[in-house]
Amino acid sequence: MKTLLLARHAKSDWGDPSVRDHDRPLNTRGMRDAPAMARRLLAEGVRVQHIVASTALRARTTADEYAAVFRMEVADEPALYAASARTILSVAAALPDDVDVAMLVGHNPGMADAVADLTGEFVDLPTCAVVECAVDVDAWAELIEGSGRLLRRCTPR
Numbered sequence: 001m002k003t004l005l006l007a008r009h010a011k012s013d014w015g016d017p018s019v020r021d022h023d024r025p026l027n028t029r030g031m032r033d034a035p036a037m038a039r040r041l042l043a044e045g046v047r048v049q050h051i052v053a054s055t056a057l058r059a060r061t062t063a064d065e066y067a068a069v070f071r072m073e074v075a076d077e078p079a080l081y082a083a084s085a086r087t088i089l090s091v092a093a094a095l096p097d098d099v100d101v102a103m104l105v106g107h108n109p110g111m112a113d114a115v116a117d118l119t120g121e122f123v124d125l126p127t128c129a130v131v132e133c134a135v136d137v138d139a140w141a142e143l144i145e146g147s148g149r150l151l152r153r154c155t156p157r
C-alpha cells in the first residue's frame with residue numbers, strides 16, 4: 001500500500017500582467033497558507049517521504065514550504081506544469097519504490113482530474129488544497145486509474 005498526496009499550489013499573485021504564467025509568484029495569502037497547510041498535515045500525522053513539484057514558481061514555492069516542514073528536498077518535474085491527469089499519474093507511477101508516502105504539487109484542472117481518475121471521486125481543489133489517496137499497489141509502477149481510494153481532502157479554510 002502506498003499513499004499519494006496530490007496538492008494544488010497555493011494562491012498566486014496576478015498583480016503584474018507582464019509576468020509569464022510559469023513565473024507567477026505566490027501572493028500574501030499563498031505565502032501564509034502553504035506553510036500552515038504543511039504544519040497541519042504534519043500535526044495530523046502525515047509523514048511525507050518524497051515531494052515532486054511542477055517547475056512553475058508558484059508550485060515550486062508551495063512545495064518548498066512543505067519540504068521545509070517535512071525536512072526534505074523537492075524534486076523538480078517540468079512535466080507537472082499544466083499537466084493532464086494522465087501525465088500526473090505517470091509521474092506518480094515513476095516514483096521510487098522505497099517511498100511509501102509521496103506528494104505531487106501542481107495545478108488544476110490536472111490535479112482534480114488525477115484524483116478523479118485515480119479514485120473515481122470528483123473533488124473541488126481550491127488553491128493550496130491537498131488530497132490524500134491510498135493506492136493499493138506494492139510498487140508505484142503498478143499505479144493505474146481506479147487503483148486509489150480517497151482518504152481525505154484538506155483545504156486551508
